[in-house]
Amino acid sequence: MGDARHLRRTFELASLHHTHPNPRVGAVVVDRSGSVIGEGAHLGAGHPHAEVVALGEAGARAAGSTLYVSLEPCSHHGLTPPCVEAIATAGVARVVVGAIDPDQRVFGSGVSRLRAEGIEVVTGLLEAEAEDVDPSYFRHRRTGLPRVTLKLAMTLDGSIAAADGSSQWITSEEARHDTHLLRSSMDAVVVGAGTLRLDDPILDVRLEEPVAHQPVPVIVAGRGDLPSESRVWERSPIVIATRELSIPTGDLVVVTEGREHPDPEEAARALADRGLLDLLLEGGARLAGSWWKTGVVGRCVFYVAGRVAGGRGIAPLEGEFTTMAQSRAVTVRDVRMVGPDVRVEFE
Numbered sequence: 001m002g003d004a005r006h007l008r009r010t011f012e013l014a015s016l017h018h019t020h021p022n023p024r025v026g027a028v029v030v031d032r033s034g035s036v037i038g039e040g041a042h043l044g045a046g047h048p049h050a051e052v053v054a055l056g057e058a059g060a061r062a063a064g065s066t067l068y069v070s071l072e073p074c075s076h077h078g079l080t081p082p083c084v085e086a087i088a089t090a091g092v093a094r095v096v097v098g099a100i101d102p103d104q105r106v107f108g109s110g111v112s113r114l115r116a117e118g119i120e121v122v123t124g125l126l127e128a129e130a131e132d133v134d135p136s137y138f139r140h141r142r143t144g145l146p147r148v149t150l151k152l153a154m155t156l157d158g159s160i161a162a163a164d165g166s167s168q169w170i171t172s173e174e175a176r177h178d179t180h181l182l183r184s185s186m187d188a189v190v191v192g193a194g195t196l197r198l199d200d201p202i203l204d205v206r207l208e209e210p211v212a213h214q215p216v217p218v219i220v221a222g223r224g225d226l227p228s229e230s231r232v233w234e235r236s237p238i239v240i241a242t243r244e245l246s247i248p249t250g251d252l253v254v255v256t257e258g259r260e261h262p263d264p265e266e267a268a269r270a271l272a273d274r275g276l277l278d279l280l281l282e283g284g285a286r287l288a289g290s291w292w293k294t295g296v297v298g299r300c301v302f303y304v305a306g307r308v309a310g311g312r313g314i315a316p317l318e319g320e321f322t323t324m325a326q327s328r329a330v331t332v333r334d335v336r337m338v339g340p341d342v343r344v345e346f347e
Contacts, residue, residue, distance in 0.1 A: 003068070003096050006030055007126050010070040010098060011133045013041040014050070018213045020187050021045075021275035023101070024134040027054040028068040029061075029092075037061045049074065051083040055090045063091035070130050072101040072123075075110040084113045094120040098130030102141040136187075136277040139298070145265070146272040148296050150281045150288055151182065152316045153303040159313030160285060168199075174339025175303045180205050182301060187276040188216040188238070192287035193224060202231045203282075216276060220287055221245060222261040238274070240267045264294040289318035299347050300330070306340035 006028050013026030019042050027050035029038035038061075040053025048056070051073055055062050073083035073095070087095065095114055100123065101107055114121050131138050136147035153171045154160045160170070169176065183189055189203045196219055203217035217237035219226065226239070228248055236250040242259045245252060253274075255266040268291075271279060281291055291297050302316075321327070334345040 002030075002034060003122070003125060006036070006066075006068040007070070007096055007098055008129070009036075009039070010050075010068050011126075011129060013039060014070045014133050017041055017043055018185075018187075019044045020137070020277045021140075023071055023103075023137040025050040025069065025071045026133075027051045027070070029054045029058040030066045030068065031058075031061055032064055037065065049083050052086050055086055055092075058090070064093045065091075066094040066096060067092045068096045068098075070098040070133055072097050072099065072106055072108070073110040073114065074101070074106050075113050082110075082113075084110050084117070087114060088117040088119065092119060094122070096122045096125060098125070098133075099127050099138075102138055104141075140272050140277045144272065145268050145296070146187070146277045146279050147298055148268060148279045148281055148291065149182075149186070149299040149301060150292065150297045151179065151301045151303075152283065152288065153179075153305065154316055155305055155307050155309040155313070157308050157310070158315060159309040160283070160316050161314040162309070163311075163313055170307060171303045171305045171341050172339040175305070175341040175343070177207070178338050178343060179303070180207050183215055183280060184211055184213060185278070186215045186280040187278045188218045188271060189280045189282055190218040190220060190271075190287075191282050192284055193219060193221045193226060194286065195282070195284045196230055196232065197227055198284075200227075200230055200232075201282075202235065203237070204235065215280065218271065218276075218279075220262055220267060223259075238271065238276075240270065261290065264291040264296045268296050285314055285316060285318040288316060292317055293319060300345070302344045302346075303338065304342040304344065306342075 009028050010026035014024040022045050025042045027040050031037050038054040038058030040050045042050045075082050075084050111121050139147045184205045205211045217232050217235050219237050219239045221239050221241040223242050233248040238251045239247050240253050240262050253270050255270055256263040330346040332346045336343050
């Protein structure tokens with residue numbers, strides 16, 4: 001019971017911070033009497049790791065203690081020294097690890113080195129919960145790809161916009177607020193060139209409460225030129241294209257050169273290579289359809305408005321649905337009301 005409680009506290013500490021491309025990690029030090037004597041979390045590249053922060057808070061009291069950590073302690077030199085050295089030096093007697101680090105530079109070597117130092121190591125406790133602290137990190141380290149979340153807002157009868165392209169506002173103010181909360185957890189927000197031309201989005205987080213993190217705006221452009229007066233240029237976006245383009249500001253990334261549209265997997269991988277591990281795909285229908293069909297999308301959040309279009313508009317995913325064999329089974333993770341609308345999250 002105590003191990004699970006302290007380990008879940010490390011998950012809470014880790015979840016408070018946006019650290020990508022580094023993992024989210026939390027740590028707790030507990031003395032022999034069961035009292036918490038140190039806590040810490042990793043804040044990002046260049047900052048001390050969670051274990052070091054927690055051990056620093058515990059000081060000399062860490063001798064003989066148990067260290068709880070959400071992710072396997074690192075065993076390699078990066079911007080900071082290996083955490084296994086700090087743990088051994090502090091005299092920690094026991095380490096409880098939430099999940100083994102999938103990064104090949106660690107992947108079990110941290111646990112092995114701790115055991116070689118005579119430290120008891122417990123693994124396998126709450127492992128699935130530990131991975132849920134930072135699922136995009138685990139996906140990236142295992143596949144080289146980011147986690148892509150497709151977000152859509154639609155009417156009850158399945159339209160994301162009217163036939164003329166108008167879509168403001170399908171969902172309620174409450175649903176739009178929830179969307180900004182979702183954006184605030186992401187590394188980047190991705191839209192297509194059509195959405196840029198039609199809606200002129202700025203792709204930022206706008207909430208009444210202070211926002212510690214703003215996602216990077218990303219435009220998937222293909223071969224066409226982009227409007228130079230768009231508001232998004234104020235935020236220096238990344239532009240994914242299939243040829244060299246002239247852009248006012250930002251970073252141009254050319255993939256699948258010569259094709260009409262960038263390959264979704266190559267585009268996603270290029271963004272992950274830049275440290276963007278959690279992508280929010282906001283459309284429109286062509287981009288959403290192509291990324292869905294390629295299999296790059298792993299998670300979806302659909303806002304279904306308390307509104308009926310009453311006719312044929314623009315479908316959420318462009319492309320023809322010709323046979324049931326084309327459909328994919330999904331796992332629904334959450335369904336709840338957001339104001340008058342329904343929020344459905346699935347994988």
